[in-house]
Amino acid sequence: MRDLIYLTVILPLLGFLINGIFGSKIKNEKLIGIIGSSVVGISFLIALGAFFETLALPVEQRQKIVSLFSWMAVGNLNVSFAFQVDQLSLVMALVVTGVGFIIHVYSIGYMHGDRGYWRFFSYMNLFIFAMMNLILADNFVLLFLGWEGVGLCSYLLIGFWYDRKFEKSTVADASKKAFIVNRIGDFGFLLGMFLIYMTFGSLNFNEVFSRALSFNVPTYVFGFIAIFLFIGATGKSAQIPLFVWLPDAMAGPTPVSALIHAATMVTAGVYMVARTSIIYASAPQIMMVIAIVGALTAFFAATVGIVQNDIKKVLAYSTVSQLGYMFLAMGVGAFSAGIFHVMTHAFFKALLFLAAGSVIHSMQEEQDIQKFGGLKKYMPRTHITFLIAALAISGIPPLSGFFSKDEILWFSFANGGLFFWIMGAGTAMITAFYMFRLYILTFDGKERFGKDKHPHESPSIITIPLIVLAVLSVIGGFIGIPEVFSGEHGNQFHNWLAPIFKDADRKLAYFSMHSHTTEILLMVLSVVFAVSAIWFARYIYLKNPTIATDTAKRFKGLYNLLWNKYFVDEAYDAVIVNPIVRTSSSFLWKIADNKIIDGVVNGSAKLIDIISANIRKLQNGVAQFYALVMVLGIVAAFFWIILSL
Amino acid sequence: MTITIEYYLILSAFMFLVGVVGVLINRNAIVVFMSIELMLNSANLTLVTFSSFLGNSIGQLFVFFVMTVAAAEAAVGLAIIIAIFRNKLTVNIDEINILKW
Numbered sequence: 001m002r003d004l005i006y007l008t009v010i011l012p013l014l015g016f017l018i019n020g021i022f023g024s025k026i027k028n029e030k031l032i033g034i035i036g037s038s039v040v041g042i043s044f045l046i047a048l049g050a051f052f053e054t055l056a057l058p059v060e061q062r063q064k065i066v067s068l069f070s071w072m073a074v075g076n077l078n079v080s081f082a083f084q085v086d087q088l089s090l091v092m093a094l095v096v097t098g099v100g101f102i103i104h105v106y107s108i109g110y111m112h113g114d115r116g117y118w119r120f121f122s123y124m125n126l127f128i129f130a131m132m133n134l135i136l137a138d139n140f141v142l143l144f145l146g147w148e149g150v151g152l153c154s155y156l157l158i159g160f161w162y163d164r165k166f167e168k169s170t171v172a173d174a175s176k177k178a179f180i181v182n183r184i185g186d187f188g189f190l191l192g193m194f195l196i197y198m199t200f201g202s203l204n205f206n207e208v209f210s211r212a213l214s215f216n217v218p219t220y221v222f223g224f225i226a227i228f229l230f231i232g233a234t235g236k237s238a239q240i241p242l243f244v245w246l247p248d249a250m251a252g253p254t255p256v257s258a259l260i261h262a263a264t265m266v267t268a269g270v271y272m273v274a275r276t277s278i279i280y281a282s283a284p285q286i287m288m289v290i291a292i293v294g295a296l297t298a299f300f301a302a303t304v305g306i307v308q309n310d311i312k313k314v315l316a317y318s319t320v321s322q323l324g325y326m327f328l329a330m331g332v333g334a335f336s337a338g339i340f341h342v343m344t345h346a347f348f349k350a351l352l353f354l355a356a357g358s359v360i361h362s363m364q365e366e367q368d369i370q371k372f373g374g375l376k377k378y379m380p381r382t383h384i385t386f387l388i389a390a391l392a393i394s395g396i397p398p399l400s401g402f403f404s405k406d407e408i409l410w411f412s413f414a415n416g417g418l419f420f421w422i423m424g425a426g427t428a429m430i431t432a433f434y435m436f437r438l439y440i441l442t443f444d445g446k447e448r449f450g451k452d453k454h455p456h457e458s459p460s461i462i463t464i465p466l467i468v469l470a471v472l473s474v475i476g477g478f479i480g481i482p483e484v485f486s487g488e489h490g491n492q493f494h495n496w497l498a499p500i501f502k503d504a505d506r507k508l509a510y511f512s513m514h515s516h517t518t519e520i521l522l523m524v525l526s527v528v529f530a531v532s533a534i535w536f537a538r539y540i541y542l543k544n545p546t547i548a549t550d551t552a553k554r555f556k557g558l559y560n561l562l563w564n565k566y567f568v569d570e571a572y573d574a575v576i577v578n579p580i581v582r583t584s585s586s587f588l589w590k591i592a593d594n595k596i597i598d599g600v601v602n603g604s605a606k607l608i609d610i611i612s613a614n615i616r617k618l619q620n621g622v623a624q625f626y627a628l629v630m631v632l633g634i635v636a637a638f639f640w641i642i643l644s645l
Numbered sequence: 646m647t648i649t650i651e652y653y654l655i656l657s658a659f660m661f662l663v664g665v666v667g668v669l670i671n672r673n674a675i676v677v678f679m680s681i682e683l684m685l686n687s688a689n690l691t692l693v694t695f696s697s698f699l700g701n702s703i704g705q706l707f708v709f710f711v712m713t714v715a716a717a718e719a720a721v722g723l724a725i726i727i728a729i730f731r732n733k734l735t736v737n738i739d740e741i742n743i744l745k746w
Contacts, residue, residue: 619745620742620745621742621743621744621745622738622739622742623738623741623742624668624669624670624677624738624739627668627669628669631665631669
């Protein structure tokens with residue numbers, strides 16, 4: 001099955017081509033949905049087969065390169081279209097195709113009746129194609145192909161309902177924002193790639209990583225490569241300072257938010273950092289930068305989540321916050337913990353989004369949680385799955401989020417220090433609080449929706465994917481039970497990924513000098529934080545709703561700050577966007593383009609016009625004049641020949 | 646006295662010059678036409694001269710081609726002149742100058 005891994009890339013492409021070319025002709029929605037889902041489903045089965053095959057092999061044989069063809073060979077640069085099947089790419093491939101398949105099935109029900117039904121599925125398949133390229137690539141160029149491809153699909157799918165209004169502007173503006181912000185990151189990524197090629201003379205992963213160990217390269221070069229690649233990651237994975245596009249990406253259909261903007265694409269940056277772990281391990285200062293950026297992103301995004309009222313917006317900020325967690329893990333050298341969180345987060349965050357989609361669906365496109373309430377009576381399955389996901393993200397044992405989150409918290413304490421642990425634990429507490437604020441306002445308490453709404457449970461094509469994801473959210477953590485509990489076998493997930501990160505780990509050389517008692521103590525502490533935050537949320541929003549409004553009134557400044565998301569968008573508008581727009585319109589458009597460029601073009605045309613207006617007078621129509629000129633020419637030619645003899 | 650090649654060539658050059666000047670200064674299209682014939686014949690004379698002095702018959706052979714072309718050209722040219730005359734009632738070249746800017 002490992003040799004067939006290229007099918008996991010080609011099948012979604014095939015699905016994209018079929019639905020993209022013939023989709024408008026196929027009148028049967030079911031057929032389109034089945035084509036779109038089955039290609040991803042088969043890809044998942046192939047990835048699963050490859051996983052079990054790899055699992056049966058001894059550790060040193062687990063990496064395999066499946067080469068398709070030589071893509072470009074120019075001078076010393078030799079890039080092949082080759083896929084790398086190893087422990088890390090298999091984990092990501094399983095998550096992407098598995099969660100992707102579930103979301104595709106969900107979309108069959110969710111997108112029912114949409115006039116762009118076929119377009120939706122073709123874009124989704126294209127996304128899976130690009131994402132699989134990104135994950136399975138064995139070189140930076142192919143990774144970049146996937147990197148750009150997922151950006152394109154993200155743009156296309158955010159702008160799927162391009163003619164609708166979104167907040168103050170339109171859906172199309174939101175998709176453009178996502179694309180442009182991502183371009184800034186991609187520019188950094190490209191610079192990083194150039195520098196890698198300059199330094200190591202190759203773009204192939206294995207060659208670059210082995211040369212990173214053996215070549216004598218100064219630390220600052222590693223630092224530059226690492227920071228450039230990290231700029232790329234901040235764009236794709238929505239970290240400070242490039243996170244602003246992700247909340248706006250919620251303009252897209254909810255399955256898109258679940259697949260692209262929660263479970264898979266936004267984790268591409270985390271994956272990339274994990275893949276290039278050896279480069280980051282060689283630049284410890286940049287690791288510190290990543291840890292700080294991750295911790296700050298986690299914390300600030302979580303605080304914004306407390307006050308938002310749009311159900312998807314809360315989840316979007318929660319995603320930014322969780323991505324911050326993952327980067328915190330990367331920054332403190334806990335690569336496998338970060339990837340573990342990528343996986344569990346894919347389960348519970350996809351579930352949260354899909355459940356939110358189910359709610360939005362049954363409330364006729366209403367997204368304001370102030371107009372929900374008491375929905376658990378009407379939507380029992382959506383309610384219970386949402387509750388499971390909320391418990392998982394809050395880190396309640398033994399759900400999956402508990403294991404991955406606590407592993408990150410533990411490593412941030414052991415490798416990073418108390419500051420990172422406080423940021424992480426604080427974020428965990430806030431996360432539990434806003435998740436249960438969301439849960440209570442949506443499913444519990446008094447019904448606040450109008451008489452015109454008739455909430456009802458969604459059909460099983462929507463609820464079954466929710467149940468599958470809920471099961472995964474519950475059991476997903478057990479593959480990574482920390483050493484404290486599992487004893488001598490250690491953390492299975494960590495052992496599985498260890499060969500990928502062994503060079504980086506050796507270079508970083510973190511020695512765990514902390515006892516298991518400390519680890520358990522911190523674990524208990526963070527669970528206590530989470531439970532108390534949940535209790536606090538229940539106390540405020542269920543028992544005494546006035547507290548929330550009173551607090552908002554008393555701390556009006558702080559509330560406004562959070563409500564307006566720290567005015568980051570406004571600041572970017574004022575500092576970057578508006579100056580560019582103004583310079584463009586007043587100078588680039590009206591002077592550079594209209595005056596200079598148009599002046600040169602029109603001026604040269606005018607010059608030729610004037611010259612030819614005079615020259616054409618020679619064409620007076622008198623045949624004898626032409627004959628005279630010809631004779632003079634011949635005479636001149638003769639003279640010239642005679643003189644030159 | 647012997648008649649050397651120069652005599653023939655000077656005569657031919659003179660005929661050619663007369664033809665050129667005739668083409669350039671005459672207003673009547675038919676006279677212009679005749680001047681062109683004069684130029685062609687001067688070329689023929691040169692060909693015959695060289696053929697005779699070099700002892701090569703290809704030059705004389707070529708003259709027949711030139712005469713054939715000249716006859717055909719005269720037929721077509723005269724037909725054009727008649728057609729123009731029917732349209733414009735003149736064969737003055739400087740009045741036939743509509744092909745211009």
